[in-house]
Amino acid sequence: MMENEVKEKAYHGQMHRIQKELMMRWYSQLDQAEETGTPVVYMMVSGNCVELLHAFGVLPVYPEINALQLAIRNQSLPALLKSEEIGYSSDNCGYVKADMGSYAMGNKSSLATKIPKPSLILCNYVGCSTYIKWFEHIADLTKAPLYMLDIPFVREDEPSSHDIHYVVRQLHEVVEILEKQTGRKLDWDHLRATVKMARQAEDLWSQVKHFAQHSPSPFDAYFDSTTLMGPLYVYRGTQDCVDFFRVTANELRERMHNGVGVVPNEKFRIVVEGPPPYPHFRVFREMLARWGACAVASTYSTVGGIWEFGFRHDPNRPLESIAEHMLNHNLANRNFLQRYAQIKRYIEEYSADALVIHSVKSCRLFSAGQGDMREYFTRDLGIPTLFVESDLEDPRYFAPAQMRNRIDAFFEALEHKKFYRQGGTA
């Protein structure tokens, strides 16, 4: 059964080198921000308006990225313990707790660089209610001004014109604040150019995502997407981002044409729902890869935006298209049943064999109701579905032996179903 032990060295191309450079440059700019006098705006990843920030030349800080970096580098536990000492419940979101704990411990990134204090805390309330709490707590600690950018949740099929109008009006208020803080008027031509560059990167990112429709898939749309998402969120709206995704698309296209799969001997094509267990990222990846399972699509990679179904920012309607992105074209602000439809579409369009739900304790936006989701996919659609639980930040909730057992049992059954029953041989 287990002929697929992963021994090959992971692929490292130019895309990985550039990714690293870009992220290091960002951390270094943040480290220097107070000396260079560059304003920094704290913001969240889900459907945000980073284009507006780039149009003003201010730097984004993403507390989520800081938190997940701590987890992936095995540095989250001390920060989590510190937060519990302050009074945070063991059941609160681990991202927030690690961030608050880390703040109390000197506010350094996982690379030991300085995270500057915010000039503005811009809470893009896009689906995740915890964002509101998180940014209120940051405001309480830093005393920086907080703007609550309220994005109405998608509660009918589409956002209404009132919803869009409401968000655009608020974006105008954000522009006013940024004009005051930077001391200069918004250059609308520059904003249009920024939005145009966002659009170019989105075209390329969408192309990359579609490469996974090819079998074998040249990249893993769950694990590798997290690497690609860094530049997408930090640099979207800049030429650096366009260049990075051009290199990435070229490299992955070449691998696809050469028939090189990211998982050696791709045997199972899976869709993954839910954020990764960052504190055990590699272990989890290996648990799946040893079965030849490759993620061909993932919902987590659409938290910041869903572009593979066609949405693009529009330089001719910069604020309106930013509003539409925040409202309707990211996973976080779309409702739970729209997520079912998104996954169903992935399964069909990416020829997936199964759905893997990684349910995380921290994030109720993702996890509340995932049992019903499993019910829908297994009972109503007949899609083999694996449901596993751990956390995105807290290493204490990952039980390796149990996780491995569940994964092994699932793929053993799936193997039987796919290769023996369908093949008609025993």
Place this chain on the structure above:
Amino acid sequence: MFIDSVVDQWKEKTQDPAFAAVTEWKERTGNKVAGYFPVYTPMELIYACGMLPVGLTGAGNKLEIINADARFGSFICSIAKSTMELGMRNNLSPFDVIFFQSICDTARNLAFLFKRNFEPDLSIEYIHFPQNMDSAAALEFLITEYQRVLRKMEGLTGKIVEAEDIRRSIRLYNQNRAWIRELNSFRQNHPQSISASEMYILLKAGHFMSPEEHTVLLIHVLSDLQQRKVTMRDTIRVVLEGSFCEQPPLELLQALDEAGCYVVDDDLLLGRRWYESDVAVTGDPIHALAEAYIEKSVYSSVRHDMKRTRTEGLLKKVHAANADAVVFCIAKFCEPAFFDYVLLKGALEREQVPHLLVEFEEKMWTFEKARTEIETFVESLLFD
């Protein structure tokens, strides 16, 4: 006494997972019923449509969870699971529509699970409350949101609602809230005369009747309470904080009483008060309701207004009630309340107000540990 029989009667009815009181109301009036999950639901609009708004606050410890556990992960609050269980067991059949609001991510996902599992037999409505209270755009947004909901309710009942219908409804709820405030002020002045659990049952009874009927009940209760003969005990005066959505078991409220706490204010069911003062009855009533949410809504962990912060709200409440301490009574896995706990406890410590945290679940069976903790807390303050 009248109050004892009312409390006894409603103790059963308010905990009845079969909602017999709702069926009885429906049969008596022939009207439709709208359930609402916590909180801030515009009851006035629902009532103006000729429907009875009925508060849905889970199933407490009166319903075994057989089906709903499997629909959620492990880390989800009890109220979401027991509410789902009510639906899956067909206990919500007396209801025509259920309202959910943007209070937290769990409540929101629950709304869409309801849609998938129970529509079209049950209509599901979801309201997004603006969280950017500082923006001038928020009021306009909420007005359009209420108009959208009203149009859908008109579709459901087949009846066009006039502005005067809504104004009449607002008047009745203003009156009801005034009497609730009256009862609250009575218990602050005479905390020995009404226990926390009695107060809670009397408020919750309002979930199952029209505002007129509830007002009449409160008027009778208040006059009866004046006659109650009781003696003061050695106790501390506490504000109960954190139970605006999932409700603590009655036994826990009783444990608070028995352990020596006079609860002089609380946020149970948000007291059905929801607004600090009357909603305007002149001008456009939808505008008035939207404005009331933005300008006058009672604070809670799921409403964010930087002009009227929750820390200020709690401190004001503690001082107004002349309370000695705060007991945080928070449901397990309640993300908004646990996050706020950190900020609120900081504010209390700065003001040197003692506080205690008690975590609960609907299915909590033993109260000894909680009682001992509360007793120790009370003693430490009494003998300080």
